[in-house]
Amino acid sequence: MAHLSELQPQDSRHYFMLPQAPEDAGYYVYGTPAGGQFQYAHPSMMTVLLWVEREWAAIDSRKFGIGNISKAGGIKNEHASHMNGLQVDVRAIRKDGLQLPVTWHDHEYDEKATGRLIGVFFSHPLVKKVLFNDIRADPRVHPWPHHDNHFHVEL
Numbered sequence: 001m002a003h004l005s006e007l008q009p010q011d012s013r014h015y016f017m018l019p020q021a022p023e024d025a026g027y028y029v030y031g032t033p034a035g036g037q038f039q040y041a042h043p044s045m046m047t048v049l050l051w052v053e054r055e056w057a058a059i060d061s062r063k064f065g066i067g068n069i070s071k072a073g074g075i076k077n078e079h080a081s082h083m084n085g086l087q088v089d090v091r092a093i094r095k096d097g098l099q100l101p102v103t104w105h106d107h108e109y110d111e112k113a114t115g116r117l118i119g120v121f122f123s124h125p126l127v128k129k130v131l132f133n134d135i136r137a138d139p140r141v142h143p144w145p146h147h148d149n150h151f152h153v154e155l
Contacts, residue, residue, distance in 0.1 A: 026057030042085030065091030
């Protein structure tokens with residue numbers, strides 16, 4: 001039997017890359033650079049993401065987008081965060097279910113569904129903060145520059 005470490009790329013910190021296209025997953029991946037190069041997660045973050053994915057799939061058939069987490073080895077990048085594997089960017093939910101970006105100003109933005117997804121994240125005890133510019137979606141979010149089409153989750 002193969003172990004996860006034999007199947008999933010792992011970095012020097014022993015963080016695994018988020019599975020990129022698991023069958024029947026409740027999420028899809030996006031981010032720059034592509035191919036999971038910015039999706040190495042601390043074990044706690046991996047646990048939260050897979051837990052949220054299962055909780056979300058139970059309440060909504062649309063997949064949510066998981067973006068930048070951390071580059072392999074925690075290499076510095078254009079973000080001031082996303083180096084320790086404990087932050088993740090998540091796309092806002094679209095009404096049409098397409099796996100494309102949408103800002104909270106757009107007609108296709110689903111405020112209620114995005115608020116439910118944020119609520120699922122907040123229901124996990126490791127989630128400490130969510131940054132997003134639509135404070136109507138969930139009053140616990142904090143506005144932050146350049147967070148109109150995704151929210152940032154911190155553990």
